[in-house]
Amino acid sequence: MFTHKPIRRFITLGQFIIERQSDFPFAKGELSRLLRDIGIAAKLVNREVNKAGLADILGDMGETNVQGEDQKKLDVYANEQFINALRSGGECLAVASEENEDLIEIESPVSQNAKYVVCIDPLDGSSNIDVNVSIGTIFSIYRRKSDRIGTTTIEDFMIKGTEQVAAGYVIYGSSTMLVYTTGKGVNGFTLDPSIGEFCLSHPDMKIPEDGVLYSINEGNYTHFPDGVKKYIKYCQEDDKATNRPYSSRYIGSLVADFHRNMIKGGVYIYPSTGKSPKGKLRLLYEANPLAFIAEQAGGKASNGFDRILEVQPESLHQRTPLFIGSKNMVEKAEELMRIHSA
Ligand code: AHM
Ligand code: MG
Numbered sequence: 118m119f120t121h122k123p124i125r126r127f128i129t130l131g132q133f134i135i136e137r138q139s140d141f142p143f144a145k146g147e148l149s150r151l152l153r154d155i156g157i158a159a160k161l162v163n164r165e166v167n168k169a170g171l172a173d174i175l176g177d178m179g180e181t182n183v184q185g186e187d188q189k190k191l192d193v194y195a196n197e198q199f200i201n202a203l204r205s206g207g208e209c210l211a212v213a214s215e216e217n218e219d220l221i222e223i224e225s226p227v228s229q230n231a232k233y234v235v236c237i238d239p240l241d242g243s244s245n246i247d248v249n250v251s252i253g254t255i256f257s258i259y260r261r262k263s264d265r266i267g268t269t270t271i272e273d274f275m276i277k278g279t280e281q282v283a284a285g286y287v288i289y290g291s292s293t294m295l296v297y298t299t300g301k302g303v304n305g306f307t308l309d310p311s312i313g314e315f316c317l318s319h320p321d322m323k324i325p326e327d328g329v330l331y332s333i334n335e336g337n338y339t340h341f342p343d344g345v346k347k348y349i350k351y352c353q354e355d356d357k358a359t360n361r362p363y364s365s366r367y368i369g370s371l372v373a374d375f376h377r378n379m380i381k382g383g384v385y386i387y388p389s390t391g392k393s394p395k396g397k398l399r400l401l402y403e404a405n406p407l408a409f410i411a412e413q414a415g416g417k418a419s420n421g422f423d424r425i426l427e428v429q430p431e432s433l434h435q436r437t438p439l440f441i442g443s444k445n446m447v448e449k450a451e452e453l454m455r456i457h458s459a
Contacts (some may be wrong), residue, residue: 242370253372300405328382
């Protein structure tokens with residue numbers, strides 16, 4: 118007998134963003150357009166990331182390429198692509214980027230009425246580029262605070278992570294994915310290179326409450342706070358009931374470590390160390406956006422004591438310790454921090 122197989126609906130990032138616009142009854146499409154602009158820049162960066170290994174045969178970074186243009190380092194290239202996309206899209210008033218000392222005001226006439234400001238780490242984990250290991254982009258979107266049309270100040274960025282309107286990351290891995298939230302759950306899209314579209318592949322992502330993976334650079338062990346040392350020992354102890362010992366997995370590329378833990382369950386920790394007494398990661402470009410995503414997926418993000426999203430930023434490039442991932446794992450690490458490192 119002939120039976121019709123139901124046709125699976127294929128949803129691109131662009132379609133999904135438009136469909137979800139109704140989640141914000143008063144929105145006029147600006148946020149949708151801003152997310153679309155970020156998606157386009159991600160595809161351009163992805164194209165260059167995929168060619169990274171060819172740099173030596175196409176011309177060394179920092180030298181002149183065959184068209185007579187200077188070859189750019191990939192992180193500089195990614196920074197420019199995202200800023201250009203935000204500039205030409207007209208929905209963003211200013212950008213704070215991990216690559217730039219100061220914030221970048223977008224002075225184009227189309228952006229005068231823009232409602233949003235963006236924080237971005239254009240290419241995180243860039244030390245992994247040369248060795249073909251996954252890298253990522255992390256972004257965060259806020260509504261601007263200043264009401265003078267066409268102007269922005271640093272105060273527009275000194276806002277707690279709880280006020281993020283949207284946040285997301287792109288992982289350039291064995292496939293390329295864009296994962297984002299607007300505060301109504303987390304959805305993941307995989308780039309189909311044959312059609313050049315991000316397609317919904319991971320709807321309504323949830324982090325398992327428990328996990329068996331812990332991700333931390335143990336080379337810094339001697340300089341960790343006692344609470345973190347105790348937590349590592351806890352992860353390594355035998356206990357069948359809690360599936361311990363856990364496995365250690367550390368890529369050294371935050372987006373990739375976070376993404377794996379999102380899917381499989383796990384915790385990522387970058388605490389204070391001797392070299393980085395305030396932690397290494399940046400509150401605005403790394404910790405806040407991933408914390409928003411983690412919480413929206415049912416996970417947790419903390420600086421060891423307090424919720425990341427409630428930390429008041431005081432400077433653009435502020436650093437923070439980060440404990441992020443499966444809820445119960447983060448809570449256990451926090452408990453040991455309170456007892457041994459308060
Ligand atoms: P970056 O923004 O300079 O790339 O640094 C951030 C990266 C994260 O992706 C990664 O988790 C961490 O630094 C790795 O640091 P370390 O090599 O000290 O373990
Ligand atoms: Mg970074």
